[in-house]
Amino acid sequence: RKEVEQDPGPFNVPEGATVAFNCTYSNSASQSFFWYRQDCRKEPKLLMSVYSSGNEDGRFTAQLNRASQYISLLIRDSKLSDSATYLCVVNVLPGGFKTIFGAGTRLFVKA
């Protein structure tokens, strides 16, 4: 079982749609959680951190459920520019800091 698993995708949605990405992690000692965005042939860029209370940034909402070891990202009113790969990222701290990336979910937003 992978340490961080994401929806395999790709997701093809029309502009204006709401899309949700899911991610699960296996290590209960995971400490911090992020969503990154990666455009084709580019480096990942931080989209948002994920907090236990949930957090929102404009059209993006992230949720964390520690009991279920589950993270989600919701994008409302999708734009063409949202097309990218979304990476779920988990930091495990005990035993030494280690960052684990999910395989990513590709999103295509079409006009």
Add this chain to the structure above:
Amino acid sequence: GAVVSQHPSRVICKSGTSVKIECRSLDFQATTMFWYRQFPKQSLMLMATSNEGSKATYEQGVEKDKFLINHASLTLSTLTVTSAHPEDSSFYICSVGTTMFYNEQFFGPGTRLTVL
């Protein structure tokens, strides 16, 4: 966030040659930098953790004698791919972690290595 640069952005070399990739933290003194590799349509895989002034910590399965890491200053880490082979062709990305606990990472723009 931290600004990270990498050089070169793209390199094509012959099999058997060595390639050095530089990672610079432009506005942040980074005691720790990370090196990742990403093959097409796959996720980033951590290769090693680069520690300023000491030896790098390599992930399981990564040959330390093949991927030489030097972190001689708080702003520069280098990765040298020695005796490169076509299977080493990949996207190499470095990153800097900026906080102790939450450890957001800021990535360099990556270096695309093609070994012929």
